[in-house]
Amino acid sequence: MQLTDFDFLLPDELIAQVPATQRDGSRLLCLKRQSATIAARQFVDIPEYFERGDVLVINDTKVIPARLLGQKLTGGKVEIFLVRKVAGVASTDADEWLCLTKSSKPLRVGTVVQFTAEFSAEVLDEMDAPYRLVRFHCPGDFMQMVDKVGHLPLPPYIKRDDSREDRSRYQTVFANQEGAVAAPTAGLHFTTEILQQLTAAGVEIVNLTLHVGLGTFLPVRVDDICQHKMHSELYSISAATAAAVNLAHQEGRRVFALGTTSARALETAATADGLLRSGAGESEIFIYPGYKFKIVDALITNFHLPKSTLLMLVSAFAGREFILTAYRQAIEKRFRFFSYGDCMLIL
Known part of the structure; x- marks a missing residue:
């Protein structure tokens, strides 16, 4: 596939420069792959899409003021x-x-x-x-x-200096493992209250750590995307998390990855027959269309940059045409994009 296959036009004013007033105050675009439907909702509606027994995998990395x-x-x-x-x-x-x-x-x-x-x-x-x-x-x-x-390393498309507010808002509420130089941004929408709602509804929440590196900002510089090489990122998956994910699949329950960072860690540590291995290592996985997911059944993510490896990952998960159609609808509906922008749920 060519790099231009993952391009789209985005008005500058839709690139979020500040977070939503409330952490969970963003919008949500829900994509259902099986029915090829797209629905615009509010992020606070996200618990409706979970079922009892689902497993939500979060990334507890913490951004350092790098x-x-x-x-x-x-x-x-x-x-x-x-x-x-x-x-x-x-x-x-x-x-x-x-x-x-x-x-x-x-x-x-x-x-x-x-x-x-x-x-x-x-x-x-x-x-x-x-x-x-x-x-x-x-x-x-x-x-x-x-x-x-130090100063928080806000992404280059945020055209301002970091502020005191960013010290809390550019971290997830569950961040506790220092080492990232960028936030796992899909997690920024979650509040303690929403996590409690999910737990009360029978959703199992487990954690892993993937320290987001500079590769998240680096552009793809080759026309043939197969020639692109990812930068490595350190990750760690506990035995408890691996056991919870493997039991869920054994029992036919869904595994939700909160963010592309969680998805990359899970797929890096997957065996050929779909089991999740515990342990620590470096992830260099490059996921683009044609990749067969072994662990992730549902994905919560933000909207990503044109021609980016993250756009390629979500295209691999939901299909390139379906994703680009959803992005066009998001632009028409004036969704906010990138790190401080709105959220997408892919089922």
Whole structure:
């Protein structure tokens, strides 16, 4: 398939720049694959689509304030974006991370960047552009310092600086495993009250962790999408979650993936015969039309960018033409798109 097969025109004013006034105040577009029907609802209606015994798999990753703004000793401004902590580096006063850097001139080995009087970084290795290996120095806990001085990495299509409100609204209510540089945005709509409604109705809610990486922002740069390579993302699935999902399928009950991140983790850890394996690893799975889902029976997701791997994933799940038809209807009905936008349920 060609990249242009996943293109559509989206008016700029439909790209949500701020979250809905209420966390669960967004709209919901429900797609039923078997009947090929599309219905516009409100997100608070979503419990109606669940049945007793369904399993909802959520991603409990937590976004870190990964954008660090500082300056070189010469005074030049520098932005350092945390990508991934380097495994095996244990020190009381230093942390090493793979980072993206932005400055007037490329940062060379030995460059020191100062964020505060007590918080600094040193470039250890230039790596492959634009990545750098960076060692950070600060007293006390590194992540506490990052939480204090860092900025949330809002997606590039949100044309404003991050705000105090984003500290809560660009996190799910169940986020507790630090490590993501982007939110699992389908989960942003869920409130504690809606989760309680689902539990009371007999829905089993289980969690996994997939730390959303920079790949979620990177464009596909090849015309033949089969040639695209995904960036890896760390994931972890507990034995309890695997057991719950496997028992549900054994008993003919549905598994809902909350977000494409949950879907990717589940399908990465699936065996050829459709069992879910527990454990931790890296997901590099690229799901596009032709892929046969082994675990996911229903998908809750936001609306995705044109030509993106996430649009390809939902097209694999529901059919490209059906998805593009739904997107056209969403545009006509003035749905809000992308991270802070409205929601879609695919049954």
